[in-house]
Each structure stands twice: as structure tokens, then as C-alpha cells.
Amino acid sequence: MTTIKDVAKLADVSTATVSRVLNSNGYVNPTTKERVKQAIEQLNYLPNDVARSLFKGRSKMIALFVPDIMNPYFPELARAVEDVTNHHEYTFVLCNTDDDIEKELTYLNALQQKSVDGFIIVSSTISEEHINKINAPIVALDRILSSKLSSVTVNNREGARQAVQYLKSTGAKRIAHICGPDHAGNTKTRLQGYLDEVKNDKWFLSSYIVPGEYNFEIAKQSTIKLLTDHPEIDAIFAGNDLMGAGALSAAANLGINVPADLSIIGFDGIAIGETTTPALTTMAQPIYEIGSKAAEMLIQQITDNQSIIKSEEFKVVLKERQSTRARR
Incomplete structure (x- = not known):
């Protein structure tokens, strides 16, 4: 597997210089930068996301927890979250939890170790105690988890x-x-x-x-x-x-x-x-709007590094079809 040292050796620069090019951090002479880029392309080097997240303090990764991926409501919701996170150049991770607290905690621990930037959580089992141990912004979706968290729900x-x-x-x-x-x-x-x-x-x-x-x-x-x-x-x-x-x-x-x-x-x-x-x-x-709003709120918390609690409640609308009699 190609390493950053291999890139540095081929480009005849230090690993610190390669790191600066990869992370757009600090000045690098344009000629040197081009040489590093050519070395990266020639060696097909893929930077280690974990290492980059440690360097930058962010992974550009957002996780959505849903209780039942077989319920068609949640894939529709996930699509909205994914669209917004991708638009902001975040990687989207979907976790099916079965509303099982053990699965939720396993996902939370694993993703925090990967420096995930934030969570959007649909859950009926996670507690305030668990929430307090999460070192990343959280937005509760579909259900209110805590008065200390921003949430997006309907009436x-x-x-x-x-x-x-x-x-x-x-x-x-x-x-x-x-x-x-x-x-x-x-x-x-x-x-x-x-x-x-x-x-x-x-x-x-x-x-x-x-x-x-x-x-x-x-x-x-x-x-x-x-x-x-x-x-x-x-x-x-x-x-x-x-x-x-x-x-x-x-x-x-x-x-x-x-x-x-x-x-x-x-x-x-x-x-x-x-x-x-x-x-x-x-x-x-308004499923798409709900998912989009939750993603936008979370990304704002991440980028602004603020914890202002917001609660958004959307209204549901009657859609009359054929399974009910006509109004009198």
C-alpha cells in the first residue's frame, strides 16, 4: 500500500510538505505543489481519512441512525439527509439500529473513534445519560430525545x-x-x-x-x-x-x-x-423537508461550532385518496 512517505520520496520533498498539499494548509511553492500532485496521481495515493481527520479535527462525516430500514419512511428520510450532506461535501453513513440500545452504543463508539462530525438520530431507546457521553453535535429527528438537543418533528x-x-x-x-x-x-x-x-x-x-x-x-x-x-x-x-x-x-x-x-x-x-x-x-x-432541515441544522452546528438549541415542527397535511369515504 502506498504511503505518504512514498509520495514524498518520489516528489523529493518532506512528508510535511505533502501533508500541506493534501490539506491545503500553509504555503507551498506552486512548482513543488504540482510535483507533489503528479506523484500522488502516479502512485494512486489515497490519503488516510482517519489521519486527515486527526490533523484537521474533522472527518467530514455525518451519521444517521434509524430504527428500521425496512419501514419505507426511513429510506425516504435518509435520501433527504444524504442529498444535503453530499451537497456540503460530507460523507453520509446510515446506521440501522432496530431501536436496540446495544446496537446504538456500538455504532456511537465506533463512529466517535473515527472522529465523526455529527449525528442525526431517530431513536426511542437512547437516554439522556448516553447523550451526555457523545462528544459531537446531535440533532434529534422524528422524535424528541432531550430538551438539550435540537430537534425536527411534526405536529x-x-x-x-x-x-x-x-x-x-x-x-x-x-x-x-x-x-x-x-x-x-x-x-x-x-x-x-x-x-x-x-x-x-x-x-x-x-x-x-x-x-x-x-x-x-x-x-x-x-x-x-x-x-x-x-x-x-x-x-x-x-x-x-x-x-x-x-x-x-x-x-x-x-x-x-x-x-x-x-x-x-x-x-x-x-x-x-x-x-x-x-x-x-x-x-x-413533508418527509424530504424534514430530513433536509435536520441535516442543515446539524451542519450549521458543526461549522459554527455552536450549540444553540432549535426545535422545528412541521405540519402534516391531509391527502385524500380512495381508502376513505367522501366527506358529508
Whole structure:
């Protein structure tokens, strides 16, 4: 493997001179600089990123932690983060954590050893104690991790309320909710938004709330049991679109017509909702804008070396498709 010493020997300069050329740090005679560049090209020398990060104090690397890469929401989010980081000439690293604290800590330790410049984290398991041990800027995405961190979220509770209000406007009388995992902060806020609208209705039963774990198959099986136990249900608010797609599949298995006999609305606005049959009505997040904002906030923290805490909350928007009845 070619080393910096090989480059210095071929160019007939010191390793310090080669380093200055590589890092654009300090004056080097133009003729000497050209000789070093020719030596680098001739030897196909690739500088050691770790060594350069130690020299410059930065690796030009940003990591995004997501809990489930199989959920289509997160690849859409990751694309936005990647586009912004690449535009600013940062290397983008995507880490799938499964919301497993051991995996998160393993990634955090390994990336800090590589002098990663900052983290964008979607997590429901990382604690304040763990956050305090991270020696790099952090932006929390999708869920608020700490009052000490900048965050980018959406109006989950109000968006959930709007989803249920919309179902009521279509004539729905018995509205159920498929919720995400208990440990996820946005599960709780979306559930609370649902309860804001139904808890005082005479028809409401706690058994109308079933777990879907933000998972297609689990949501499908929960919906089959829900509709078998409660055939009077005529509408479902799913806590995300993946679960909404699971509910649609469950209804098809049971021979229930959507939307004539059952309206279903999701939350997120991922592309899969446009491909289901029928197409899924949803409370759509501005996914690309959310990911872009988180990346821009993190890069600003890195470049300005400042820790001003900012909280950005975007609004979700109703996208009416074919899985819900028309408003009355």
C-alpha cells in the first residue's frame, strides 16, 4: 500500500510538505505543489481519512441512525439527509439500529473513534445519560430525545386529531386506532390525538386500540382480530402508513369493502400509500423537508461550532385518496 512517505520520496520533498498539499494548509511553492500532485496521481495515493481527520479535527462525516430500514419512511428520510450532506461535501453513513440500545452504543463508539462530525438520530431507546457521553453535535429527528438537543418533528398530536376529525366528517361512527410501539414517543402523541377526539364519545371502547408496532404484518393480524371482535367498527386511524397498508390487507382477507364499509387513514405520506388498492388516505409529513432541515441544522452546528438549541415542527397535511369515504 502506498504511503505518504512514498509520495514524498518520489516528489523529493518532506512528508510535511505533502501533508500541506493534501490539506491545503500553509504555503507551498506552486512548482513543488504540482510535483507533489503528479506523484500522488502516479502512485494512486489515497490519503488516510482517519489521519486527515486527526490533523484537521474533522472527518467530514455525518451519521444517521434509524430504527428500521425496512419501514419505507426511513429510506425516504435518509435520501433527504444524504442529498444535503453530499451537497456540503460530507460523507453520509446510515446506521440501522432496530431501536436496540446495544446496537446504538456500538455504532456511537465506533463512529466517535473515527472522529465523526455529527449525528442525526431517530431513536426511542437512547437516554439522556448516553447523550451526555457523545462528544459531537446531535440533532434529534422524528422524535424528541432531550430538551438539550435540537430537534425536527411534526405536529403528531394535532395531525392525529385531524385524521379522526376527517373520519368523523365522512360519517364514521365507530373509529379504531392501530398504534405503534409503546416506547416510541410519536406513538404516544398520535394515540393522544386519537383519544382527544374519541374518549368522550359514548361508543368508545379501550379495545378499539390495538398494537401494530409500525409493522405491516403485525398490524394486519391485529386488524383481523379487531374487526372480527368488533364488526361494528367502520373506520380505522393507523398510526403510520405501513400499518395502514396492513389494515387494508386485513380488510381484503375478511372480504370487507374499503371504503364502502370501512374507511382507513394512515399517517406519514410515504410512496407506498399511492400503490395500495385502494390508495391510502393519509396525514402526510413533508418527509424530504424534514430530513433536509435536520441535516442543515446539524451542519450549521458543526461549522459554527455552536450549540444553540432549535426545535422545528412541521405540519402534516391531509391527502385524500380512495381508502376513505367522501366527506358529508
